[in-house]
Amino acid sequence: MKTPVSGDRCTGCGLCSAVCPVDAISMETAPDGFRYPVIDNSKCVSCQKCVVNCPERKKIETGDIRRFCICQNQNASELKRSSSGGFSYVLAKQLLHSGGYVAGCIFDENLHARHVITNDIEVVKKMQGSKYVQSDLDKEIFREIEAKLNQNIRVLFIGTPCQVAAMRRYCKDHEKLIAVDLICHGVGSPGVLRRYLKIKEKKLKGKIDQIYFRSKERRIYPDTYHMTLASGSKTYDRAEMKDAYYTGFSSGRFLRESCFRCSYANKCRTGLLSLGDYLAESGIPDSIKRSKGISLVCVNTDRGEELLKELKGKIEPCELAKEPVKKNLKRPERRPKERSRLNRYDVRDDSVKVNGLFRRTCSDVVKNLLPKDLKKKIKSITKKPL
Secondary structure (H helix, E strand, C coil): CCCCCCCCCCCCCCHHHHHCCCCCEEEEECCCCCEEEEECCCCCCCCCHHHHHCCCCCCCCCEECCEEEEECCCCHHHHHHCCCCCHHHHHHHHHHHCCCEEEEEEECCCCCEEEEEECCHHHHHHCCCCCCCCCECCHHHHHHHHHHHHCCCCEEEEECHHHHHHHHHHHCCCCCEEEEEECCCCCECHHHHHHHHHHHHHHHCCCCCEEECCCCCCCCCCCCCEEEEEECCEEEEEEHHHCHHHHHHHHCCCECHHHHHCCCCCCEECCCEEEEECCCCCCCCCCCCHHHCCEEEEECCHHHHHHHHHCCCCCCCEECCCCCCCHHHCCCCCCCHHHHHHHHCCCCCCCCCCHHHHCCCHHHHHHHHCCHHHHHHHHHHHHCCC
8 A cells, every 4th residue: 555645745744543453554764864653564554544534635724813912921041041032931831820730842861852731830930942853743642632631631732734734633623632733834854864973973972962943142143043052161153054954944945845835824723822933023012022032822723812911911922913924824835856865865964065055055155144134134025026
């Protein structure tokens, strides 16, 4: 039997593996560093459940964004650990306090991104911070979440729109499932990140134990993001357009092929709420400090409105008068021609040198050299109608 969907359409959500009644489908890493379903034909009973349930074959119901809000966690330490305004952490704490569970992405002890489910606040803290790489959503997580829901326990699930679509389909839109999607640029290759970290470990002469994709340590945040790595007392710190992995992720060279044709990169959302960051300099009330990070919250459904009401007194959303500029609420990322570089390597094989994969393009260098004000002027000129 063939896989449920072609490789360039497969989002790697893992739902096909979770619904297979005979465990004939495993998620295995391909040369590009992403996981894809592989069917063991000796086990397969041709039940077609993987095909019928695949969200890329049959879309789930989505909700149009009703309104946009911005907010900021007023707890300084919680806010600092967050990449934007800390809204998701406040929401997660509320679910825990009401007896619920939270499912989200963490970096494990090997700095591998994966989804876990927990009611431990210390584990939830590990979910804070952006992780610009695709997380593993294993079939065990689907089954653990379903078990909690069937026990009448609320579960907050935070993930990319395709992951949310998969979880909703698996759980049959259970009323206790609190699904929240992220406004997604695309997902980076776990295999590429692994090779990048190995290169940096050689330079730091030690095992890297911490990754911060958007550290708030510098005053230039949020206008310039930084990649910060820690190995014991040693650190590596580079601005976004000077770092090899960050640049490749931002420009699309390390994204999954399906991201370039993403059917969720629009205002029809899979979650009750959609979360992102707010970088504009206008429309911000005095109570919110832009330099500390701001959460953008898109309210998509009646249940999304109810969630915000639950948080009254804990965080105060401010409704925006007009729609924010968010590229990935209008279209997917455009595939750069340099994305084909990734297809020339097998990043699983540590004996294969990958230096060419991390080589920055002329466009990357130019973007880094241009002053911030000039970038804004160029953007405003190119957006004006002819």
